[in-house]
Amino acid sequence: MQPSFDDEREAKVYDLVVRRFLATFSDPATRETMTIVLDCSRENFIARGTRTVKRGWHEFYAPYIDLEEQELPKVEKGGQVAVKKIGMHTKETQPPKRYTPASIIKELERRSLGTKATRSDIVDTLFKRGYVDGRSIQATELGIRTVETLERHAPKIIDEELTRHFEEEMEDIREGKRQPDDVLGEAREALTDIIRDFKKNEKEIGKELSKANIETRNELTGVGKCPSCKEGDLQIRRGKFGGFVACNRYPECKTTFSLPRNAFIKPAKKECEQCGYPKVLAIKKKGAQEFCLNQDCPSKYAEGKAGETAKKIAKGIIEKSCPKCGKGKVVVRSSIYGKFYGCDRYPECAYTAQLDERSGGDGKNGEGKGEGHGKGYS
Numbered sequence: 067m068q069p070s071f072d073d074e075r076e077a078k079v080y081d082l083v084v085r086r087f088l089a090t091f092s093d094p095a096t097r098e099t100m101t102i103v104l105d106c107s108r109e110n111f112i113a114r115g116t117r118t119v120k121r122g123w124h125e126f127y128a129p130y131i132d133l134e135e136q137e138l139p140k141v142e143k144g145g146q147v148a149v150k151k152i153g154m155h156t157k158e159t160q161p162p163k164r165y166t167p168a169s170i171i172k173e174l175e176r177r178s179l180g181t182k183a184t185r186s187d188i189v190d191t192l193f194k195r196g197y198v199d200g201r202s203i204q205a206t207e208l209g210i211r212t213v214e215t216l217e218r219h220a221p222k223i224i225d226e227e228l229t230r231h232f233e234e235e236m237e238d239i240r241e242g243k244r245q246p247d248d249v250l251g252e253a254r255e256a257l258t259d260i261i262r263d264f265k266k267n268e269k270e271i272g273k274e275l276s277k278a279n280i281e282t283r284n285e286l287t288g289v290g291k292c293p294s295c296k297e298g299d300l301q302i303r304r305g306k307f308g309g310f311v312a313c314n315r316y317p318e319c320k321t322t323f324s325l326p327r328n329a330f331i332k333p334a335k336k337e338c339e340q341c342g343y344p345k346v347l348a349i350k351k352k353g354a355q356e357f358c359l360n361q362d363c364p365s366k367y368a369e370g371k372a373g374e375t376a377k378k379i380a381k382g383i384i385e386k387s388c389p390k391c392g393k394g395k396v397v398v399r400s401s402i403y404g405k406f407y408g409c410d411r412y413p414e415c416a417y418t419a420q421l422d423e424r425s426g427g428d429g430k431n432g433e434g435k436g437e438g439h440g441k442g443y444s
């Protein structure tokens with residue numbers, strides 16, 4: 067019997083744990099791979115197919131394994147097959163996939179760098195220091211320049227071989243194959259050399275890195291020209307109450323824009339086609355979407371009749387009572403995602419709806435314009 071969960075995610079994790087647990091006690095699974103080599107006028111064509119013969123532990127773990135079942139047609143060894151059709155395919159080679167946080171940890175393991183306990187910390191640190199960015203990981207300018215700088219001035223620091231060597235020696239200590247003192251002595255010598263090299267070039271390294279650091283920060287936070295003072299640059303800031311965009315000529319220019327909290331915001335490096343304000347990219351689990359910073363941008367009203375009605379409600383030409391509480395009045399609110407309807411009794415009444423009249427219920431409406439309404443109430 068499955069216990070009940072309020073949170074769907076918790077239920078999923080529970081399901082995974084239980085299935086994994088049961089799977090460890092069940093029989094091995096058997097998979098069979100068949101390769102057929104077809105000789106067509108001495109040109110070999112190869113077909114390969116793998117299928118599950120005995121499901122074993124897959125029985126329990128099924129939803130969490132996704133194995134391809136490719137069964138090849140029955141053929142006899144040395145038999146003849148008829149050529150039915152001959153065609154030419156045009157295909158392009160694909161670049162290797164970018165690493166994800168999970169796959170880069172596997173790669174570290176493959177290269178015996180780090181330990182089970184440290185690998186995910188290593189990757190976290192890369193993100194925290196801004197060396198890498200994104201779910202499908204890209205090295206930032208800072209990351210690339212840091213490696214380049216160290217390669218030039220202190221190549222041993224980024225030498226994989228050295229790290230791996232120490233990792234292996236630690237393992238040897240653990241297994242009792244080597245004495246801690248020997249290993250430590252060797253490490254001390256190697257590190258002293260590295261630090262000496264580093265110290266010698268310290269100033270040069272510092273200069274190069276600080277330049278790279280500033281450039282990367284601008285790349286990650288610079289949104290575009292300030293539309294009010296036309297001189298300053300708008301930058302993404304992260305404050306106590308979440309992210310916002312501010313002009314870097316503060317305090318002379320006090321222009322700020324609020325940002326939604328439920329998404330990671332990056333500059334879109336683009337201007338709004340409708341009002342010319344800079345745009346930002348809101349990245350969520352389900353993908354990224356571009357938004358104009360200007361809450362009063364014409365693009366934020368719904369199109370056609372729904373938009374007309376919304377404008378009239380905003381100006382007070384049409385009055386509508388709140389369908390949820392019946393006491394309040396419907397008003398037009400703004401968020402970076404767009405305009406939406408709310409109740410003027412907010413926060414007592416959490417009614418929200420999209421401008422095109424699809425009701426958003428009580429403000430919990432999952433995606434899109436319904437989200438992020440907490441911000442932008444003015």
Ligand SMILES: [Zn+2]
Pocket residue numbers: 292293294295296297298299313314315319320321
């Ligand atoms: Zn400004």
Ligand SMILES: [Zn+2]
Pocket residue numbers: 338339340341342343358359360363364365
């Ligand atoms: Zn706009």
Ligand SMILES: [Zn+2]
Pocket residue numbers: 388389390391392393394395409410411415416417
């Ligand atoms: Zn209401």
